[in-house]
Amino acid sequence: DLTAELHQRDFEQLVICRDPEVGLESVIAVHDTTLGPSLGGVRMRRYPSRAAAVADAMDLAQAMTYKAALAGVPLGGGKSVINADSRVANRDEVLIAHAKYVAALNGRYIPALDMGTSVRDLELIGRHVPVVCAQRGDPSYFTARGVVRSIEVALEACGRSVAGSRVAIQGLGNVGLHVARMLCAAEVEVLAADIDPVRVHDAVDELGVTATDLADILFADADVLAPCAAGGVIDEHAVPRLRASALVGAANNMLTTPALARDLRERGIVHVPDFVANAGGLIAVEAELRDDESGLADRVDAIADTARDMVNRSERNGVDVVSAALSMATEIIEGNRKYRPWF
Ligand code: NAD
Structure with a gap:
């Protein structure tokens, strides 16, 4: 019904x-x-x-709705x-x-x-609607930038420094390759896999990443696992097999169900939800829509503050991080309910 x-x-x-x-x-x-x-x-x-x-x-x-609210986008x-x-x-x-x-x-x-x-x-x-977002630029650099900021927060929560840590990336597409570039520049050891062997070969050549088998990447021995390919890659069978201490990536809906965030918490795996970590693209798209890209990189970097608040709130309240994120988003929306700034 x-x-x-x-x-x-x-x-x-x-x-x-x-x-x-x-x-x-x-x-x-x-x-x-x-x-x-x-x-x-x-x-x-x-x-x-x-x-x-x-x-x-x-x-x-x-x-x-939740992605925009948490990214501070109107x-x-x-x-x-x-x-x-x-x-x-x-x-x-x-x-x-x-x-x-x-x-x-x-x-x-x-x-x-x-x-x-x-x-x-x-x-x-x-040509037929009042407003459309036919973006000219590719937002994937900004998506990747927010993912990297979130990875840094996760490493901090695990008590690890960024340089010398190890991150496993699934998918070296528009976002994954930018993530690999930024991490390599920060002296992170990057393991990577892609179904397209050319992309892996190019990343090995350009960045010196370590090519990893497709079947092994999700369960690699790394500090952070960063799924940057398709969604739905982490299901109830995958969670117990994860070896990474943190799960942070760009792939939309990487968990087959949000309830798996509880299982991650029980296993002590730090998680930044995808709709928080990958919001850099939305922040860039909205800036383009308003034709005002001033301060864009800083606004994307502020994803780190949101991710940190969320991880702390989950700790403090003893709830999984997806529930913490949803309650933060609801507070932001409810706080504006009477005011409705755009009406
Ligand atoms: P893309 O298509 O450019 O890249 C995906 C890459 O993953 C490709 O290289 C593909 O070969 C590879 N791949 C597919 N299946 C794989 C598998 N099973 N194992 C290993 N590699 C595999 O896509 P993208 O724009 O980089 O987006 C990646 C993810 O991030 C998607 O889930 C997308 O919804 C999400 N996302 C992207 C943006 C953005 O700005 N592009 C913004 C928010 C969310």
Whole structure:
């Protein structure tokens, strides 16, 4: 029952869109706009069911609310998903039909890039909606910078210095390679794996990282494990096998369920949730949207303060770090509820 779920999960708005003429089926989820208009990617993929598309949009929109609140960005959380293969023949027509539904929200939802959509698609959507985030720059450097700040906080919590520590990185893509570069520059020993052997080879050449088997990287003997590839890589079977003292990375939803944060805590593994560590990209995207990138690096570096507060709060209150993060985000949102600065 969708109405019950909307209430239960405290969602503001859910729009189910259809345009049978072009074959559009899409969902726009606006979770919370207390801090600002909701921003979130337009994801295009074929879902196994309509219910799965709605669930994905809602989960992702909710995560955006918390990510923005904790990153100090004046935005709310939203997301939209188009339930279609991203190679569908009449792709432009489908995108335009979706954009018209987005336009009806009058700027309450700002579409951005996501899986299955490109800058060109966002430019196309932008011709039909009041605000779009068709980012020109690649935010992955800033995402990586926030991840590295979070890794430093985790090492500090483990009583380790940065230089001489060992970090295992899964995935040397846009974010992972930047993370490897920054860590190598700080005299960290980097172990790395990627399904693309060329990326590993290049990183060994450029940075002197130690290539590690794909099957071993998650369970490497390292101070920090940094998943920077796909989400869902840490499940209930992986947690007991982890050998790292800390888990901090860029991969969205790296835990198959947030409840695993409790298991990590029980094992004494320091964890900075992905939606805190990888918020540098969102901070950069929002700065680009406002056309004001002054102080951007400092604002990304401040992720370290949030991560430290969160790890301390989890210690102090005897709760796992994801619960600590969610209660911090809720306090920020509730503190602004009456004031609603952007209305
Ligand atoms: P990317 O596609 O550029 O890089 C991912 C890399 O992981 C690729 O090199 C790929 O070959 C590798 N890979 C895939 N599966 C693997 C596996 N099983 N084992 C080892 N390597 C594997 O993506 P990205 O932009 O670097 O993003 C990485 C992660 O960070 C994603 O989960 C993304 O959602 C998240 N994230 C990225 C940003 C950003 O600014 N790019 C912001 C927030 C979150």
